Amino acid sequence: MAVQGVALLTAILGVSTMWIKHDALAAAGILGGPTQPPAHFQTGHSWVGMAVVVIFGLQWLGGLVTFMLPNVVSLKTKKAIMPLHVILGCIAVFGSLASINAGIISWRGADGRSLDPKDMQLKTVSLLVYLLAILVAITLGAR
16 A cells, blocks of 8 residues: 555646646747647646546555455455456556556657647547556456
């Protein structure tokens, strides 16, 4: 739980750091504006990454309350929740891999902010990779 907690804090720090950076770039007129996309959530990397941080955060909090705190949840309920916990854990792991993939795609020539059809296609592929990860996690959890 401690390692996952540190990972969650690191993820939140990373998201907040990029949020501050994008706000500063928007204030300087480099991002955003009437002819440019908004400063935040421009790439598949940001969308998938935020989904992963939210899922991982809920997973961590749910695991803490359900499995770590004594006498909060009955053993029967813990056994019933375990498959969902495993599936959400797989989704978070695979989603983080998809987010890394999307970040690499975002480094392509137009830095990922372009609405060019090729860039939109790459963003769509990165989201499809995340959906594939979810389907694999559900399949593993259904065993």
